Amino acid sequence: MSADTVFSITVTAETGERLDLLVAKHGELSRTQAATLIATGHVLVNGARQKASYRAEAADAVHVTVPAPPGRDVVPENIPLDIVYEDEHLLVVNKAAGMVVHPAPGNWSGTLVNALMGRGEPLAEGGGDDRAGLVHRLDKDTSGLLVVAKTDAAHRVLSSALAARQVTRRYVAVCWGHLTGDALTVDKPIARDPRDRTRMAIIQTGKAARTDFTRLARFDSVDLLRAHLHTGRTHQIRIHLSSVGHPVIGDDTYGGGGGRKLAALPPRRHFLHAAWLRFKHPVSGDVVDLRSPLPLDLRQSLAVLSDMPELATHQDPLDVFGFYRTDDPPVRAPRDADD
Known part of the structure; x- marks a missing residue:
């Protein structure tokens, strides 16, 4: 089960x-939620309980304990998974859109x-049964x-x-509209x-977050982008693109949900895919x-948006646009720009 979350605050500028x-x-x-924690004695100021209306003073030491939610056993389930790499230490899953990563209310x-536990293989304890083995996460859609770790x-x-x-x-x-250049770095802090x-936002007191974007192609109404994460905040790519006025197409939460028919996307699907993963093996170093x-759903969408119907059956359209190159590829313009 999940453990309690504990954190401390030393009051400085919040006097x-x-x-x-x-x-x-x-x-x-x-x-x-904060007021409830205070009222139930889970917040101590300099070792003593205070009311929610207490005004913090300089050098106050605030200790907070957030009790874990009432536990529920995680039930192993026989759900097929696309495993693209596996050994005795770890595995890498190609997660389908629509699958939630870990149990929650x-x-x-x-x-x-649930699916990982249903395989009967050992998993790292990590953050508890509900997040067994998880090294990082992906949004539901x-x-x-x-990456999933099998050992601690x-x-x-x-x-x-x-x-x-x-x-x-x-x-x-794929984002709506066009970036002002072929490369863009968004370095903006993110918090709840x-x-x-249920949403994240750009908050100056939030956690540091940086994403590098490279435009691979410019089509009539959208840009095809490669996003390189330097940090891993919840909804990072989606909120960063939304913050510069170019939300991910199909993203109902951050302003990109309109025009779904134009983008040929199925309901509740946004155009975001974790396509390339590179790391050193934790044991061999390889x-x-x-x-x-x-x-398939994103191939079909890209074929429509690019006016290149052959992409719908291409083995990997990302190769066409130089996604896997280590240097920045030339930007591909719409077809009629080449005429």
Whole structure:
């Protein structure tokens, strides 16, 4: 089961801020959640309980314990998975769009973790049964490559490599409109949206987040992009593109959901795919280099958006646009620009 979450705050610039607001901000919680923690004695200021209305003072030490939600056993399920790499230390899954990664309220079954446990193979304990083996995550409607550790030792090494930016994760995205140039770096902090806890937002007090975007092709109404993650915040690529006015097509949460018929996308699908994963094996040190061609629904969408119907049956359309090149490929213009 998941463990309690514990964190501490040393008050500096927040002098005079209400305790419930302070805890909500630092813990990425709603104000109601913070007030409940305070009222139930899970928040201590200098070792003592205070009211939610307490005004923080300089050098106050605030200790917060967020109890784990009531546990539920994770049930192993016989769900087919596309395993693209596996040995005794780890495996890499090519996750399908629509699959939730780990159990949570509203999604206690049918998740990737349920499927992994159903295989009967050992998994690193990681963050508990509900996140067994997971090194990182993908959004429900994002497809592509995801690493799972089988041993605690592999999990520690891979997690450290991820934190040290030694794991290369490159995504393909299609955004509405056109970037101002062929390369763009978005370096904006991300945190939970205080007005809607199901969304993320650009928040100056949030966690640092950086994404490099390279335009691979420019079509009539969209750009085909390669996104390189330097950090791994929730919804990072989606919120970064939305923040510059070019949301991922099909992204209902961050403003890209309109025009689905034009993009030939199925319901609740956005055009974001974790296509390229490169890392050093946690035991052998050998480089593991894996690629996931665009799934059929995204191939069909790209064929329509690019006016290149042959892409719908191409083995991997990303090769056509130089996605896997280590240097920046030339930008491909729409067909009529070549006439």
